[in-house]
Amino acid sequence: MGEQRNRRERPALEAQRIGPRTNLRSRAVAWWCADFDYEWMPTFLSRRGLTRMLKWSVGAWCAVFGLYVALLEFTVDEDTARWRSGLMFVLAASAFYTAIRWPITKWPSERRSLWFVLWADAALSIGLFAGAGSTSSPLAGSGLFVVIGIYVTLLHSSRILALHLGWAGATIGVAAAQYLVGDSEAEVALFAIRVLILVGLMTGIPLILHIGLQFLKEDAEGSHRDPLTGLLNRRGLAAEAYQLFSSARDDQVVIVTALADLDGFKSLNDRYGHASGDQALRAVAGRLHAAIPRTGLVARLGGDEFAAVVAIPVDQVDKIVARLHESINDSLDIVPVTASTGAWIRTGLVPAIDPSNAFATELHQADLAMYEAKNSGGDRLVCHSSTTPVARTRADVLSPLSERIE
Helix, strand or coil: CHHHHHHHHHHHHHHHHHHHHHHHHHHHHHHHHCCCCCCHHHHHHHHCCCHHHHHHHHHHHHHHHHHHHHHHCCCCCCCCCHHHHHHHHHHHHHHHHHHHHHHHCCCCCHHHHHHHHHHHHHHHHHHHHHCCECCECHHHHCCHHHHHHHHHHHHCCHHHHHHHHHHHHHHHHHHHHHHHHHCCCCCHHHHHHHHHHHHHHHHHHHHHHHHHHHHHHHHHHHHCECCCCCCECHHHHHHHHHHHHHHCCCCCEEEEEEEEEECCHHHHHHHHCHHHHHHHHHHHHHHHHHHCCCCCEEEEEECCEEEEEEEEEHHHHHHHHHHHHHCCCCCCCCCCCCEEEEEEEECCCHHHCCHHHHHHHHHHHHHHHHHHHHHCCCCEEEEEECCCEEECCHHHCCCCHHHHHC
């Protein structure tokens, strides 16, 4: 009896031993393979007014690095080769130039940012070794790798961070070997402690920050999604619409904000059941998502209310708005639904719009148009533009709206 119980307990104990290791490995794989969106952090910083501060911080690091390289000239032997002094001058000059450029230029693209990381890693490594002399150790400036690591943590993927840490680790390893070979009287134990502390700071801080930031991104994305339909929720739509309004600057582009409220959905839900009602909401969500361009935004604001925001050329307004409204109804649905849809078309464009409150303003205008459609009997589309108000029923959706708003 006891032997049988031990046999039953052994797999459970084995699972307890294996579980944490497996879970840790799966988390590491998830971190390594996580989706990466370079625009997420710049958008976040811009939305909260932190872009300028970070640009000045990066510029300050470049200035500190340039000053470090310049001061190294006073720590090397007087008979140092001219090429080394010339190299130090070039590094210092490039650092000071970059320090000036960072605060005054626009935020770099992902490609330019990667080139900056490559320059920073390579320049720091070259500066550490080229500036090392009889009175200075290449380990002295290795702490500057920590700041580069934080930059990579904030703006780049786990794989780029791993490459940076590998480069920095190799630099410190070579520097440590160079120091031990060149100084036979070095206290190895004390030196090993210094190296361990340096490596711990250089790797630990960026890794912990990157993993934590990855979890925060996942939580933020989850908080921006409607769990039933997978569409954006109100919060997510507001965040994404900010970027759309900020980037829309073409006179030939209009921004359409549409709001659709399903007609009599509560009674349909009571009649067919909540499961069928949820299925109908998911079906409507899928058709709305397919009805707009890939750059458009679709959200479920709650209950039976959906919204869409899309920037499109003027000559596509008729087609997109009509398709958006008509996609809601499908005769093959188990729960047949129609909608009262209001659309607000912002023409002109957009320097007149403040992106920080544009979403609330445009959604309010679409909401007024939607209530006009509902008060007119439902199952219709009402459109207004920022130049000429227009009200239409579903039957005349295809009349040329674009001619009225030019």
